[in-house]
Every structure is written in C-alpha cells, then in structure tokens.
Amino acid sequence: MNLLEARDLEKRYGGVHAVAGVSFSVAAGERVALIGPNGAGKSTCFNLIGGQVRPDAGSVVLDGKPVTGMKPRALFRRGVARTFQITATFASMSVVENVQAAIASHLGESFRPAGSATHAHRDAALALLARVGLDAQSDRHCAQLAYGDSKRLELAMALANAPRLLLMDEPTAGMAPGERHALMDLVTRLTASDGVSVLFTEHDMDIVFAHADRLLVLDRGRLIAQGAPSAVRADPEVQRIYLGGHA
Amino acid sequence: MTFADLAPQLVNGLANASTLFLLASGLSLIFGVTRVVNFAHGSLYMLGTYVGISVTEHVSGPLGFWGGIVVAGLAVAVVGVLIETLVLKRIYHAPELFQLLATFAVVLIVKDLALIVWGAEDILGPRAPGLKEAVEIAGSAIPEYDLFLIAMGPVVLGLLHLLLSRTRWGVLVRAATEDREMVGALGVNQAWLFTGVFALGSLLAGLAGALQIPREPASLNLDLIAITDAFVVVVVGGLGSLHGAFVAALVIGIVKALCVALGTVEVAGFGIDFTRLTLVVEFLLMAGTLAVRPFGLFGRPVAVSEPSRSVAAVVAPGKRFHVGFVIGVALLACAPFVVDEYLLVLGTDILVFALFAASLHFLMGPGGMVSFGHAAFFGAGAYVAALLVRQAGWSMLGAIVATPFAAAALGLAVGWFCVRLAGVYLAMLTLAFAQIAWSIAFQWDDVTGGSNGLVGIWPADWASAKRDYYWLTLAFCAPAVWALWHVTHAPFGHALRAGRDAPARAEALGIHVRRTRWFAFPIAAAGAGLAGALFVFSKGSLSPEVMAIARSVDGLVMVLLGGVQTLTGPVAGAALFTWLQDETLRHTEYWRLVLGAVILALVLAFPRGVVGSLSALFPKGGAR
Numbered sequence: 081m082n083l084l085e086a087r088d089l090e091k092r093y094g095g096v097h098a099v100a101g102v103s104f105s106v107a108a109g110e111r112v113a114l115i116g117p118n119g120a121g122k123s124t125c126f127n128l129i130g131g132q133v134r135p136d137a138g139s140v141v142l143d144g145k146p147v148t149g150m151k152p153r154a155l156f157r158r159g160v161a162r163t164f165q166i167t168a169t170f171a172s173m174s175v176v177e178n179v180q181a182a183i184a185s186h187l188g189e190s191f192r193p194a195g196s197a198t199h200a201h202r203d204a205a206l207a208l209l210a211r212v213g214l215d216a217q218s219d220r221h222c223a224q225l226a227y228g229d230s231k232r233l234e235l236a237m238a239l240a241n242a243p244r245l246l247l248m249d250e251p252t253a254g255m256a257p258g259e260r261h262a263l264m265d266l267v268t269r270l271t272a273s274d275g276v277s278v279l280f281t282e283h284d285m286d287i288v289f290a291h292a293d294r295l296l297v298l299d300r301g302r303l304i305a306q307g308a309p310s311a312v313r314a315d316p317e318v319q320r321i322y323l324g325g326h327a
Numbered sequence: 328m329t330f331a332d333l334a335p336q337l338v339n340g341l342a343n344a345s346t347l348f349l350l351a352s353g354l355s356l357i358f359g360v361t362r363v364v365n366f367a368h369g370s371l372y373m374l375g376t377y378v379g380i381s382v383t384e385h386v387s388g389p390l391g392f393w394g395g396i397v398v399a400g401l402a403v404a405v406v407g408v409l410i411e412t413l414v415l416k417r418i419y420h421a422p423e424l425f426q427l428l429a430t431f432a433v434v435l436i437v438k439d440l441a442l443i444v445w446g447a448e449d450i451l452g453p454r455a456p457g458l459k460e461a462v463e464i465a466g467s468a469i470p471e472y473d474l475f476l477i478a479m480g481p482v483v484l485g486l487l488h489l490l491l492s493r494t495r496w497g498v499l500v501r502a503a504t505e506d507r508e509m510v511g512a513l514g515v516n517q518a519w520l521f522t523g524v525f526a527l528g529s530l531l532a533g534l535a536g537a538l539q540i541p542r543e544p545a546s547l548n549l550d551l552i553a554i555t556d557a558f559v560v561v562v563v564g565g566l567g568s569l570h571g572a573f574v575a576a577l578v579i580g581i582v583k584a585l586c587v588a589l590g591t592v593e594v595a596g597f598g599i600d601f602t603r604l605t606l607v608v609e610f611l612l613m614a615g616t617l618a619v620r621p622f623g624l625f626g627r628p629v630a631v632s633e634p635s636r637s638v639a640a641v642v643a644p645g646k647r648f649h650v651g652f653v654i655g656v657a658l659l660a661c662a663p664f665v666v667d668e669y670l671l672v673l674g675t676d677i678l679v680f681a682l683f684a685a686s687l688h689f690l691m692g693p694g695g696m697v698s699f700g701h702a703a704f705f706g707a708g709a710y711v712a713a714l715l716v717r718q719a720g721w722s723m724l725g726a727i728v729a730t731p732f733a734a735a736a737l738g739l740a741v742g743w744f745c746v747r748l749a750g751v752y753l754a755m756l757t758l759a760f761a762q763i764a765w766s767i768a769f770q771w772d773d774v775t776g777g778s779n780g781l782v783g784i785w786p787a788d789w790a791s792a793k794r795d796y797y798w799l800t801l802a803f804c805a806p807a808v809w810a811l812w813h814v815t816h817a818p819f820g821h822a823l824r825a826g827r828d829a830p831a832r833a834e835a836l837g838i839h840v841r842r843t844r845w846f847a848f849p850i851a852a853a854g855a856g857l858a859g860a861l862f863v864f865s866k867g868s869l870s871p872e873v874m875a876i877a878r879s880v881d882g883l884v885m886v887l888l889g890g891v892q893t894l895t896g897p898v899a900g901a902a903l904f905t906w907l908q909d910e911t912l913r914h915t916e917y918w919r920l921v922l923g924a925v926i927l928a929l930v931l932a933f934p935r936g937v938v939g940s941l942s943a944l945f946p947k948g949g950a951r
C-alpha cells in the first residue's frame with residue numbers, strides 16, 4: 081500500500097499557480113525525488129504535504145487516512161518529519177539540546193514545567209547525534225556549526241519521532257559535492273533499515289540518480305513526468321526543460 | 328438626543344482626530360523606513376506643545392501664535408534629527424530591543440529637560456488669533472479653530488500623499504517601507520533617507536503638539552499619553568499605512584466624541600455612563616480590531632519582525648549557578664543584621680521589582696513576546712491582595728498566596744488574545760489590556776477607590792516591622808524567581824524557546840507553538856501578580872498608578888538594562904534601576920535625566936554588548 085498519496089493538489093499565490101493539480105504517491109520504504117527548475121513548485125508541494133500550507137484544492141492521504149490541511153504538529157504525531165530548504169534550528173540552544181527538544185516533543189513533554197531539559201533524554205539525543213555523526217559536537221552552540229553540520233542536525237531532529245515519512249527539501253543545498261553524497265548516503269543508511277519513506281527535492285542530478293528509486297518532475301506547478309530514473313532521463317520533455325535553457 | 332447636542336462633541340472629536348493623525352503619521356513613517364519603534368515620538372509631541380506656548384509668550388499676536396507653531400515644528404524636527412544622528416544611527420544594526428531601550432532613555436531625558444525648562448505646573452496656551460470665535464452651524468456653536476484643525480487632517484494627508492507618490496525621495500521612502508533590502512540593493516544613500524524621514528516624522532509630531540495649544544495645556548504627562556495614542560492609531564490603521572492611520576484617527580476621534588455626547592444612557596434598566604468609556608474606548612477599539620484583523624485595518628501581513636530573533640545563546644544554569652543563588656539569598660537574608668531600616672525598605676522594593684522584571688523577562692526572553700503592559704498583572708495582583716484583605720477579610724498571608732492564582736487566571740485570559748498576534752502588534756495588545764485594567768481601577772470607585780485608590784493596607788502585625796516584611800518579601804520573591812528560572816530550563820521553557828527561535832521548525836517537530844506561548848502568560852502573570860501583592864503591603868496603599876503605562880515601561884527598562892539574554896540580567900537590571908532611582912532622588916529631583924543618560928551611555932558605549940558588560944559588573948547576581 082502507498083504510504084503517501086497526493087491527489088490533485090492545487091495552490092495559487094495571487095497570479096502564480098505554484099502547484100497546479102499534482103498527483104503522485106510514495107510507497108512505504110520508497111525513496112522518491114521531486115525535481116524541477118527553480119520556482120517549479122517543489123517547496124510548495126512539500127509545504128502542502130507537510131501541513132505548513134493548506135492546499136486550495138486536492139487532498140493528501142497518509143496511510144489511507146485523509147490528512148489534508150492538518151497542522152504540521154499533528155502530522156508529526158502521525159510519523160511525518162521534515163527538513164527545510166533554509167535550515168532552521170533552535171539557535172539559542174546547544175546541538176544536543178536541539179535534539180532533546182525534539183525528543184521531548186515526541187514524548188509529549190513539551191508542556192512539562194518541571195525538571196531539567198538539559199538532562200532529560202540526553203542519552204537518547206546523543207545516540208541520535210551519533211547516528212548522524214555529530215556526537216563530537218554535541219555540546220557546541222548550534223550557531224557555531226558548519227553549514228553541512230546544521231543540515232545533519234536537522235536530520236537528527238527529524239528522526240526523533242522515528243518517522244515513517246521523511247520530507248527533505250534540498251537536503252544538500254549549499255554543500256560541497258563530496259559532502260552531498262556523504263549526507264545522502266547517511267540518509268539512505270538511516271532510513272533503509274527502518275523502512276522509512278523519503279521524499280526529497282534536489283538540484284544535483286548525480287545525487288538524484290544515485291539516491292532515488294523514482295523521480296517526479298515538476299515544471300511550473302505541473303507534474304510532467306515520473307518514473308524510474310533511467311526512464312525519466314530519457315524523457316524528451318524533461319530533456320527540453322533541463323537542457324533547453326530553462327533551468 | 329438631537330444633532331445639536333451631538334455636533335459640538337463630534338466637531339471636537341474630528342478636530343482631535345486631525346492632530347492625532349499628524350502625530351501618528353510621523354510615527355508610522357519613521358517605523359516604516361527605519362523599523363525603529365520610537366517611544367520618544369510622544370516626547371517630541373510634548374516638546375512641540377511647550378515650544379509653541381513659549382513662543383506665544385514672547386511674541387504676541389498672530390505672528391507669535393502661527394509663527395510659534397512653525398517654530399515648534401522646526402525645532403522639534405531638529406531635535407528629532409539630533410536624536411537620530413547622535414543615538415539611533417549608531418544602533419540601527421543592534422537588536423531591536425536595544426533600540427527600544429535607547430528610545431526609552433530619550434523619553435526619560437526629554438521629560439526631565441522639559442521639567443527643568445518649563446517646570447512641573449501645566450501651562451495654558453493662548454487661543455488662536457483670528458480663530459477665537461465660534462460659528463453657528465445647525466443651531467450649535469462650533470469653535471472656528473476646531474474647524475481649522477478638521478481641515479488640517481485631510482490637507483496633511485494630501486500633502487504627504489503627494490510627497491510620497493510624486494517625489495523621488497517619497498518613492499524611496501515607500502520602497503524602503505515595503506522592502507528594505509531593495510533599497511540597499513539600489514545603492515541609495517540610506518543614511519540620508521533615514522535622517523530625512525526622522526526629520527519629517529518629528530516635524531509632524533512637533534506640529535501636532537503645537538497645534539493643540541489652544542485646546543490643551545502643556546504638561547509633563549503628554550509624552551506617554553501621546554505615544555500611546557499614536558501607537559493605537561498606527562496599529563489600528565496598520566503599520567506603515569498612512570491612509571490607515573488617517574481612518575483610524577477619525578474613527579477613534581468620532582467614537583470618543585460619541586461617548587462623551589451619549590452621557591449616561593439607560594440600557595435595560597441600568598444606567599451606563601459612556602463618558603467613563605472615553606478613557607478606554609480607543610483600547611477597546613484596538614483590541615477589537617486586532618482580534619478581527621491581526622495586522623490592523625489597512626496593514627498587510629508583512630513579516631512583523633520578531634524582536635526576539637536577536638536573542639543569543641542561553642546557557643543552562645549549572646551547579647555553580649544554584650550554589651551561587653543559595654549563597655546570594657543567604658547573604659540577602661543576613662542583610663537586616665547589618666543595614667539600616669532605610670536600606671531595608673529599598674531592599675524590599677528591589678526584591679519586589681526583581682520578581683516583576685524576572686516575570687516580564689520570562690515573556691520577553693524565552694517567550695520572545697515583548698509586553699508593553701506587564702504592569703497590568705502587577706497592578707491586578709496589588710488590587711486583588713488589597714481587596715481580599717479589605718473586602719473579604721482574608722489574612723495578609725492568605726491574600727499573598729492567593730494572588731498569583733488570580734493573576735494567572737487574568738494572564739490566561741489576556742494571553743489567549745495576545746498570542747494570536749506577533750511582534751509590535753502583540754506588544755500593543757498587551758498595552759491595550761493594561762490600559763483597560765487601569766481604567767477599571769481608575770473608575771470603579773466603589774471597589775477600587777477610583778483615582779484615590781485604597782489606603783491603610785498594612786502588613787499583619789507579625790510582619791509589620793520593616794525587617795520582618797523584608798524577610799517575608801525575600802521568602803516569596805527568591806523562590807518565585809527561582810521557579811521562573813527553573814521553568815525556563817524545563818522542557819516547557821525549551822519548547823517555548825524552540826518556538827521563538829524557529830517557529831516553523833518547532834511546529835514540524837510537534838510543538839504547539841501558540842499554546843506554549845499562551846501558557847507563558849499565566850506563568851509570567853503569576854510572578855508579576857505576586858510582586859504586586861508584596862508591593863501593596865509594603866507601601867500600605869495603592870492607586871491606579873501601580874498599573875500605569877509608566878510602570879510597564881519601568882519593567883521594560885529593567886529587563887533591557889540587565890539584558891534579555893541572561894537570567895540574572897533582569898534581576899540585576901531591577902536592582903540597578905531601583906537603586907539608581909532612589910539614589911538620584913536623594914540628590915536631585917531629576918532622576919530620570921540621570922537614569923536616561925546612564926542608559927544612553929551604556930547603549931552607545933556597548934552597541935551590542937551592554938548585557939555582557941553588565942553581567943561582568945554583576946557576576947552571579949543571585950537574587951540581588
């Protein structure tokens with residue numbers, strides 16, 4: 081069964097038809113890349129699925145249940161996690177405290193007014209940091225992290241609720257090429273074992289072909305092609321967009 | 328009621344609306360371009376009134392009057408430019424809260440300078456030469472000067488509109504208001520733009536103040552009254568919208584006039600005195616508007632800058648911190664054995680305000696919500712405690728213990744509305760609630776004693792000695808401050824900070840950001856309410872002044888002085904503020920001038936790091 085189904089999603093911003101009737105699905109354990117030129121509507125799609133933005137029309141179905149327009153925090157409880165195109169971490173906290181806050185939220189402890197947040201779940205948080213290779217930097221201030229490391233921190237936070245669906249909007253943007261592959265290898269390693277589905281956007285085609293089971297190609301809000309990487313690569317329409325001066 | 332009854336009030340209201348618009352448009356322009364919330368704008372208005380009257384006292388006749396208005400406008404414009412170039416220019420890149428602190432300092436300084444130059448007595452201005460008569464319209468006598476003012480509003484709106492749409496400078500101002508980065512990209516000489524806007528905004532404030540002289544005496548309270556009115560108009564109209572400010576000024580002017588005209592009306596057997604509403608009606612309007620339109624009537628949902636974004640790292644307190652705290656409290660507990668009674672009274676005040684500041688800091692720091700009306704909770708606590716003892720016959724101790732719960736309930740109610748908004752809008756809504764609370768205390772004679780307040784609210788016998796009451800205060804304040812700090816570092820405090828640092832991220836991680844913010848209100852309110860209860864027994868009396876705007880501003884200054892980044896900052900800030908006020912008051916009545924100068928010096932000397940510098944001065948402040 082499909083874990084995620086997006087049906088006829090629509091979103092307009094004034095005159096811009098950011099997402100114009102997009103339907104696709106993601107199977108359990110599948111890694112799907114959403115690609116397309118700048119402004120194609122990829123982030124908007126993510127926001128519609130992740131609950132940040134409510135679609136004008138269409139529906140989102142998670143595990144057979146409608147979740148359209150549900151708040152991000154409610155989706156989090158249903159096992160959806162995400163990272164943002166512009167990395168967002170809690171700047172006033174240390175690296176490990178960021179993860180601890182995520183774990184506390186997952187355990188429903190965000191309203192606990194007593195007890196030390198610095199001590200609670202520290203071991204679990206350190207274990208998560210170890211999984212993304214950040215354990216050596218756990219007590220650093222997260223503003224001091226290198227860019228790639230804050231992307232990893234975001235990943236660790238996203239994994240705090242043991243998600244079934246991981247949405248990653250440009251997880252490797254702004255990284256050096258070597259680092260990009262390392263990060264995506266890490267994502268694959270961390271998710272494959274637990275059967276986590278991953279939907280990600282990416283501009284680097286090497287990464288896409290190396291790490292996606294299936295591709296979705298978006299252009300001006302429309303899905304123009306989808307399928308296995310090799311098939312999509314051969315698609316004339318896709319070639320026109322990627323080679324025809326569009327991107 | 329006939330039109331003839333209504334007309335004079337309506338005209339009066341419309342005339343007020345014009346000066347209100349002039350005042351508010353200046354504030355709006357300045358905020359739009361520089362993004363500085365200029366608390367000193369009301370002080371500029373006040374200066375306009377004083378300067379205008381002074382000129383008419385020296386030069387008689389029309390030249391004196393009309394010339395006085397022009398001179399006042401220009402003089403205030405010069406003052407505005409001085410403030411901008413000497414103070415604000417140096418801190419445009421500093422955190423927003425820091426700029427706020429600087430403008431508070433200017434308010435303090437201008438108030439005392441006005442006191443030195445013009446004295447404490449209100450000064451009546453002359454009537455307008457040539458416009459002293461009243462004309463008869465539809466059977467009522469309408470002052471000519473009011474008609475003149477009514478015409479001024481649209482004229483100024485038209486002129487500003489032309490300036491902004493037809494001149495290159497105006498286009499830049501609009502561009503800067505809408506998109507600051509674009510202006511930077513255009514390579515505009517930003518410095519000149521900012522100074523120019525400040526000059527124009529100040530000119531408008533000065534003119535507004537001077538135009539009011541036939542209608543209203545110059546007084547030293549005008550600054551806070553004017554800034555509050557101006558904020559209300561700007562917020563109701565929508566930040567950065569001139570037309571919005573115009574409409575809002577008209578609406579507020581008319582509604583106030585209606586309240587006066589309606590007088591007491593029988594509704595379902597009850598006599599409702601609408602004149603009493605005049606004090607709050609603008610705040611009710613603002614609260615109502617923001618509840619329906621969170622960005623004001625004409626405001627667009629632009630990203631309201633969250634002042635908190637600038638907040639830096641918060642390090643969790645370690646063992647040393649707790650040990651330091653305990654030692655600090657122990658030392659404070661020993662104080663009565665070494666210091667005299669005078670210092671104990673001062674010490675009691677410091678403890679009370681330390682708790683007040685710490686509770687405000689809880690909202691501003693971890694919560695990232697700036698409150699302009701925190702005194703509402705302080706005052707509510709004071710009144711609740713006093714009334715429990717007075718009316719309900721409770722013991723002092725019972726009242727002090729119960730008060731935080733009452734204040735928390737109020738905080739829950741107020742917070743529910745406030746957390747729907749963000750940034751300056753949220754701050755203004757807290758101000759609105761504080762003003763509503765103040766006016767209830769001010770007008771509910773039977774219960775609160777009205778403007779006279781309540782007297783004879785002394786501590787129970789066992790705590791009536793100064794040193795006993797000091798201990799009692801310490802016994803409540805120290806654990807309360809510690810509890811606030813504890814919550815800050817509990818999972819709730821971290822969730823609150825998470826929502827402040829990166830709201831979208833926090834929501835995606837399952838944190839109910841709005842609800843964490845909401846629950847921060849009762850916690851902060853409980854702290855402030857407890858402080859208020861302790862305050863009232865230490866003074867033995869209270870009046871609506873306990874929750875006046877000035878006290879909310881004092882709280883803000885305490886927090887900002889100490890710094891939002893650290894936990895001990897607000898406590899140190901409260902101690903410094905209270906001590907400095909007391910100390911300077913003993914030598915000079917101009918304590919505001921001294922305090923303002925000290926704050927400005929700190930702000931300018933450490934344009935980013937007053938906090939760090941202060942915390943170096945006050946290491947491990949403990950409960951000081």
Ligand SMILES: Nc1ncnc2c1ncn2[C@@H]1O[C@H](COP(=O)(O)OP(=O)(O)OP(=O)(O)O)[C@@H](O)[C@H]1O
Nearest residue numbers: 093096098116117118119120121122123124125165
């Ligand atoms: N909040 C918004 N308000 C107005 N327009 C928006 C908003 N968000 C997105 N858009 C518009 O919708 C379109 C799609 O934007 P989106 O961010 O989804 O593209 P994208 O594929 O993620 O692009 P990129 O590769 O640059 O990240 C763009 O034209 C963009 O300008």
Ligand SMILES: [Mg+2]
Nearest residue numbers: 122123124165
């Ligand atoms: Mg994008």
